[in-house]
Amino acid sequence: MRLILFGPPGAGKGTQAKLMIEAFGLPHISTGDILRSEVKNNTELGKKAKAYMESGKLVPDTLVTEMVKSRLSSSDVKNGFILDGFPRTEGQARSLDNILPGGIDRAIYLETSEDVVVQRLTGRRVCPKCGTNYHLKNMPPKKDMICDQCQVGLYQRPDDNEATVKNRLHVYLQESEGVLGYYRVQGKLENVSGDLDSKDVFSVIQKIISSLK
Numbered sequence: 001m002r003l004i005l006f007g008p009p010g011a012g013k014g015t016q017a018k019l020m021i022e023a024f025g026l027p028h029i030s031t032g033d034i035l036r037s038e039v040k041n042n043t044e045l046g047k048k049a050k051a052y053m054e055s056g057k058l059v060p061d062t063l064v065t066e067m068v069k070s071r072l073s074s075s076d077v078k079n080g081f082i083l084d085g086f087p088r089t090e091g092q093a094r095s096l097d098n099i100l101p102g103g104i105d106r107a108i109y110l111e112t113s114e115d116v117v118v119q120r121l122t123g124r125r126v127c128p129k130c131g132t133n134y135h136l137k138n139m140p141p142k143k144d145m146i147c148d149q150c151q152v153g154l155y156q157r158p159d160d161n162e163a164t165v166k167n168r169l170h171v172y173l174q175e176s177e178g179v180l181g182y183y184r185v186q187g188k189l190e191n192v193s194g195d196l197d198s199k200d201v202f203s204v205i206q207k208i209i210s211s212l213k
């Protein structure tokens with residue numbers, strides 16, 4: 001199964017992907033996570049991507065598409081995958097169809113209101129070791145600011161401050177919403193309300209996946 005998780009920043013793509021990995025065992029490809037690790041390791045790609053990411057802009061299509069193409073050539077994605085955060089422009093969507101003969105199976109759109117995503121992003125805290133997303137109010141860790149599994153301190157993403165969050169939302173509306181039309185005309189778009197509780201969002205996603213089997 002080739003699935004895309006699409007939606008505005010903070011819609012819950014990473015959170016749902018984690019539940020989907022546990023339930024379906026599909027590999028998770030998050031372009032945001034790959035780029036953050038490139039930045040952390042100070043690679044050539046990381047050096048180019050850093051300023052775009054910190055200001056909330058998109059990293060240029062050519063760089064991200066090459067990165068995804070290389071990831072999709074690995075043998076572990078032969079039986080399917082969950083792509084999170086890619087494609088984010090119509091150009092990326094077209095490139096993906098060129099990379100994958102037959103294209104994707106479904107694009108799951110987590111439709112989420114603006115006030116909800118701002119609240120989620122400004123309260124998000126992340127485990128530096130396992131990448132689990134927590135939220136100060138919605139999904140707090142058991143111990144204050146410590147990952148439940150890894151027992152290490154949580155951090156705040158540098159692009160989760162209020163000014164950069166606003167910019168990311170603006171960029172999403174300008175550059176990414178066109179991806180919806182691209183998959184709608186292919187009959188592959190599934191709308192899911194991202195405003196719901198995480199377990200309710202997940203049960204809708206489970207129904208979609210069951211209908212594909």
Ligand code: AP5
Nearest residue numbers: 009010011012013014015031032059085120124134135198
């Ligand atoms: P990326 O890392 O993909 O960021 P994003 O799209 O802005 O999405 P987020 O990761 O912020 O949100 P999410 O939807 O995963 O939400 P989460 O589950 O964490 O990209 C970062 C940057 O990299 C981009 O700005 C760009 O520069 C670059 N980039 C990446 N891909 C690119 C591409 N294809 N092209 C060009 N550039 C690219 O949830 C958020 C919070 O809410 C958490 O705290 C969580 O605990 C909480 N939460 C989640 N679900 C719920 C719920 N249902 N109810 C209550 N709380 C919830």
Ligand code: MG
Nearest residue numbers: 013014030032
């Ligand atoms: Mg994410």
Ligand code: ZN
Nearest residue numbers: 127130147150
């Ligand atoms: Zn952890």
